[in-house]
Amino acid sequence: MVSRQPRCPGSTRQPIANPIRNAAIGARDALPIVRMTCPGTPTSQSQVRLDLALDYARAWFLGQALDVLADAAPEQYSGTAPLASYYRAWLCHLTHDGSGERRHLTAAVRVNPDYCFPARLEEIAILQHAIATRPRDARAPFFLGNLLYDRRRHDEAIVRWEHAVRLEPDNAVAWRNLGIAYFNIRHDPRRARAAYDKAVGANPGDARLLFERDHLWKRLGESPARRLGVLRKHAGLVASRDDLSIELCALLNQTGQPKEALDILAARRFQPWEGGEGQALGQHVRTHLALGKRALRAHKKAAAIEHFTAALNPPPNLGEARHLLANCSDIRYWLGCAHAQANGRAALANTRRSPAVHASEEACRHWAIAAGFKGDFQEMSVRAFSEMTFYSALALRQLGRNSDATKLLRDLLSHARQLARTPATIDYFATSLPTLLLFDDDLDARQKTTALFLEAQARLGLGQQAAARKLLNKVLRRDPNHAQAADLLALPAASVIPPRSRKASQQKPTPNGSSKAASQPDRPRPQRPKRQGRVTRA
Secondary structure, X not given: OOOOOOOOOOOOOOOOOOHHHHOOOOHHHHHHHHHHHOOOOOOOOHHHHHHHHHHHHHOOXXXXXXXXXXXXXXXXXXXXXXXXXXXXXXXXXXXXOXXXXXXXXXXXXHOOOOOOOOOOOHHHHHHHHHHHHOOOOOHHHHHHHXXXXXXXXXXXXXXXXXXXXXXXXXXXXXXXXXXXXXXXXXXXXXXXXXXXXXXXXXXXXXXXXXXXXXXXXXXXXXXXXXXXXHHHHOHHHHHOOHHHHHHHHHHHHHOOOHHHHHHHHHHOOOOOOOOOOOHHHHHHHHHHHHHHHXXXXXXXHHXXXXXXXXXXXXXXXXXXXXXXOOOOHHHHHXXXXXXXXXXXXXXXXXOOOOHHHHOOHHXXXXXXXXXXOOOEEEOOEEXXXXXXXXXXXXXHHHOOOHHHHHHHHHHXXXXXXXXXXXXXXXXXOOOOOHHHOOOOOOHHHHHHHHHHHHHHHHHHHOOOHHHHHHHHHHHHHHOOOXXXXXXXXXXXXXXXXXXXXXXXXXXXXXXXXXXXXXXXOOOOOOOOOOOOOOOOOO
């Protein structure tokens, strides 16, 4: 005859075959089992003790379960101290020990809640018991909300967290969790923003909360100037995190302060972090390109070359190097312009002859490298077209290959239009995408913004300056923190529109990217003089 194992009331798991249930084990045998499970460490491994207590409880050996937890000493950072007290209270409830139940529920509130992450299904019943028995306990609904959210029972989790912050308004982590849930689950940005403000208010010294709130503000289109002002007020917290320091550099560059961004990048040693791949390098490149272009406009040729060369060669303190497939056409293009200016010719001078005729051999070398780049590697995937395609086309123009440049720009324009119509997807091998690590991203909206920017680049390269500026302003309305749109708008038109194409900026674009004369009053054609008829004699 096969005996059926009794189930513990409230348990959601079926009994599992285990030697513990096959014999009646006395309370005195609990500690030897812990020794067998964790040789040499009979009083450590509190997570193992919790598992063993549940095994006893499923077999209805409640006294033995309590004995296993009686001398448990939770390790630092294990987060098991609250759970051990909640377990004991639950077991005392099952054994009708009211005083012990109340004593352990009180102890659960007093211990350190850090790193407590309930994960077992039985803990749902244990925490529900704590909430029902001690309604003023703010920790139990908080812990239960964490467990339910992990199990994708999102709405139930939100209800538990809202209950927790009503009882304990200073629970910054609960407010933070609500901010994420309001944005990702309820799609309510206003409540998400309010929740994060309360989280930061509850714990203003938490640098992670400051970073996450800034990330939320960025997603909601908050102006770079306001974001920068808030980060400046918390300089100490910003300096404590690499991701915040990089975001500060991005905002300094976005607001036209690359020199201050360079000081931060040069003084700090960065460590790679999940979701931050390429960010330190990206700000390094953007900073030196901005400073190099300033020097180029001021005719400081040596300084411009120095900054552009620094952009091409990342220093070791960034903690990362450029991917082998990454496209560097923008750096190479500007290096070519700097060497051309250093050779005694103003970059993109107004001349009808090919710029390469007046450029140095070094300038032509950099332009040739920029023109020869094919595709790009972005967001962990290879792409045929990217924002760097524009600079390859400009380099082709500088080399006098105008027809090749025009064809490439028209191909870029076609790609941008096709991209705007294509549903957004994530590459199967794409990982650690910064925009997906915390808040859900609107992939279609982001792809649409990218398509608008690529179209703006293509039209600018084709000489349609008015249409390009209109598109760039539209990009910045959609995303005020779009770095490349802001940088491109800040450039003088002469820096990117070749001499032969400037006349086209006064022309209207057609759907295929070509141009036609803008609507102006038609000039009267000069009339050929009428032939005089024969004069007949009267």
